[in-house]
Amino acid sequence: MPACFAMPGTELLHQVLSGIANGGIYASVALALVMIYQATHHVNFAQGEMAMFSTYIALLLINLGLPYWVAFFLTLVFAFVFGLGIERLVVRWFNASPVLSVVAVFIGLLLIINGAAGAEFDYTIKPFPSPFPSNAWYGSPFMSSHEVGMISVTLIVLAAVFVFFRFTPLGLAMRAAAQNPASSRLVGVRVGWMLALGWGLAGLIGAVAGMMAAHVVYLEPNMMSGILLYGFAAALIGGIDNPWGAALGGPIVGVLENLAGACIGTELKLSVALVTIIGVLTVRPSGLFGRTLVTRV
Amino acid sequence: MATLDTPRPAAAPLFAGLTFRTWGLLALVLLFVAAAVLPFSLTNFRLSQVTLVIIYSIALLGLNILTGFNGQISLGHGAFFAIGGYTTAILLTKVTGIPYWATVPIAGVISAGVGFLVGWPALRLEGLYLALATFALAVATPQILKYKAWDDWTGGVQGINLDKPGAPFGLPLNRDQWLFYFCFAWAVVAFVIGWNLLRGRTGRAMVAVRDHPIAAATMGVNTARYKTLTFGVSAMLTGVAGSLAALWTEFVSPDSFDVFLSIRFLIGIVIGGVGSIPGVVFGAFFIVIVPNWASDLSNWVQTLALPGFLSRILVLLSSPQVLFGMALIICVALLPGGFGGIIRWLLRVIERDAATPTRPPS
Numbered sequence: 001m002p003a004c005f006a007m008p009g010t011e012l013l014h015q016v017l018s019g020i021a022n023g024g025i026y027a028s029v030a031l032a033l034v035m036i037y038q039a040t041h042h043v044n045f046a047q048g049e050m051a052m053f054s055t056y057i058a059l060l061l062i063n064l065g066l067p068y069w070v071a072f073f074l075t076l077v078f079a080f081v082f083g084l085g086i087e088r089l090v091v092r093w094f095n096a097s098p099v100l101s102v103v104a105v106f107i108g109l110l111l112i113i114n115g116a117a118g119a120e121f122d123y124t125i126k127p128f129p130s131p132f133p134s135n136a137w138y139g140s141p142f143m144s145s146h147e148v149g150m151i152s153v154t155l156i157v158l159a160a161v162f163v164f165f166r167f168t169p170l171g172l173a174m175r176a177a178a179q180n181p182a183s184s185r186l187v188g189v190r191v192g193w194m195l196a197l198g199w200g201l202a203g204l205i206g207a208v209a210g211m212m213a214a215h216v217v218y219l220e221p222n223m224m225s226g227i228l229l230y231g232f233a234a235a236l237i238g239g240i241d242n243p244w245g246a247a248l249g250g251p252i253v254g255v256l257e258n259l260a261g262a263c264i265g266t267e268l269k270l271s272v273a274l275v276t277i278i279g280v281l282t283v284r285p286s287g288l289f290g291r292t293l294v295t296r297v
Numbered sequence: 298m299a300t301l302d303t304p305r306p307a308a309a310p311l312f313a314g315l316t317f318r319t320w321g322l323l324a325l326v327l328l329f330v331a332a333a334v335l336p337f338s339l340t341n342f343r344l345s346q347v348t349l350v351i352i353y354s355i356a357l358l359g360l361n362i363l364t365g366f367n368g369q370i371s372l373g374h375g376a377f378f379a380i381g382g383y384t385t386a387i388l389l390t391k392v393t394g395i396p397y398w399a400t401v402p403i404a405g406v407i408s409a410g411v412g413f414l415v416g417w418p419a420l421r422l423e424g425l426y427l428a429l430a431t432f433a434l435a436v437a438t439p440q441i442l443k444y445k446a447w448d449d450w451t452g453g454v455q456g457i458n459l460d461k462p463g464a465p466f467g468l469p470l471n472r473d474q475w476l477f478y479f480c481f482a483w484a485v486v487a488f489v490i491g492w493n494l495l496r497g498r499t500g501r502a503m504v505a506v507r508d509h510p511i512a513a514a515t516m517g518v519n520t521a522r523y524k525t526l527t528f529g530v531s532a533m534l535t536g537v538a539g540s541l542a543a544l545w546t547e548f549v550s551p552d553s554f555d556v557f558l559s560i561r562f563l564i565g566i567v568i569g570g571v572g573s574i575p576g577v578v579f580g581a582f583f584i585v586i587v588p589n590w591a592s593d594l595s596n597w598v599q600t601l602a603l604p605g606f607l608s609r610i611l612v613l614l615s616s617p618q619v620l621f622g623m624a625l626i627i628c629v630a631l632l633p634g635g636f637g638g639i640i641r642w643l644l645r646v647i648e649r650d651a652a653t654p655t656r657p658p659s
Binding site for chain 1: 364370372418421422424425426428429430432433434436437440441443444445556560563564567571609612613616617618619620621622623624625626628629630633
């Protein structure tokens, strides 16, 4: 317990900075969750497993001898098609189902992807390369190059997502389909395919998070379970229907995680996520930036 | 989702001139006779599998009361199962003088208390959000159990070993046979409690809160009280099951209460039928038997000597998790009532045939 009060300033700075770096991963996962939530009001429990599976594909490509960044972008293509395919083949049939059915379907997807990864790639822990140099960043004592790289990649993803939704006709159509499906359909937007594209993008963003995370937590079929939990927490803190909230919630959760780790020990890290989730949901369910839902009785 | 069954006229004949009540009693008698002879007609392995089915049915009954009848989705019931299991293990190994049979009700009471407490914050979470929070609980459970601060009690990562109880009064039964009767007796108690709770005023209130909380509150149902009460009862039953499971495995450890345990419970109630009491037995059977079948299936596939690619796909499809996942999705899509839905449908068909006089073919 005294460790967190007597923490020297440099140590504190280190914890905060590395929390922000991990927060990049959580923000990406949260962004993927928000993207699907905005369109259909579903929370995708299989998001982490989709990212994990894509990361295995990345490792497969790297082991084939491809350079990291080629493998990276090929994996993004795979993840996009994977997400799109899941929506078109499975999820679309349950869009109007009761909550329990939807949850059950997502849990089913989680099991299938997890089991398939375990059967195909086995359960041993595998190292995953980082594209960034292994030395400390310009000799900085506070951050490793991989951490700086994670933050940069997250920022690039965020910027790309923003540009896509703000400045492209397709992005506009997707936003329209999410906000008002009936009217969008009337002006000729193919709502079903827009939802599928949303799933594809969510899969893609998740895959980025997976490839960044795998270098830190190592690659194995269950590697995303903890990260998904932090992604939930980040999305909820920011307000689960707000992408900017998700982007900010990630670093908040990351810093919280590291400080709590320094205070109460790293063995209870998942409980920090649990307490955050329950705390936000009971005290302020709409998060920091979310809209409060008003239902008509 | 399931709705309350309309009450049947007690005297109307259902089938072959006997009423629904008589048929029910006959089925019960048959069940008890089967339970009495089963331990002597099965191998020890088979018998212990049946015992596990019984234990899981109690846990699933608990979850189904909460999720099926009260509409609160829990993906974290493995945590209550863990509380039950650890209570029994700790009482048997760290505390002297408590007989094993007394640890089961204690585990139930402790789980009920925790469940009641968890039920309070759960009041503020609806549908999806409760699923999310309980999912987080399920993921965090092994880590909480491993925590150093209560290492002395929980045994940390190593867990706790205990012994399977032997038969009392010098009965000529081996340990597996005795545990079967012991669990069966507890299952009878659990199902009587569950059935009595659900068929009367409390059950109607629970279902009303599920189907339309605002209308229920307007009719004078104290929704907060019924929701927390349901959470407590549900946790109690699952805790009792966890306690029995600890005796069954003779071992508790943090990693056996991972998120997939809670997910298996969800699979059990969806396959068995959300809101169906007899369905939970089928659901329990399903989650016990599928992993066994899956390994047989994948062994069999490997003996077929199919071309490499095909064989790999089939092995992949026969992994238990993939089978579970596919069963879950297919069941939600094609059979939303689960096994309980089939039973209800059969009963309806039989009843309709009994009600309409047979017509000569025209």
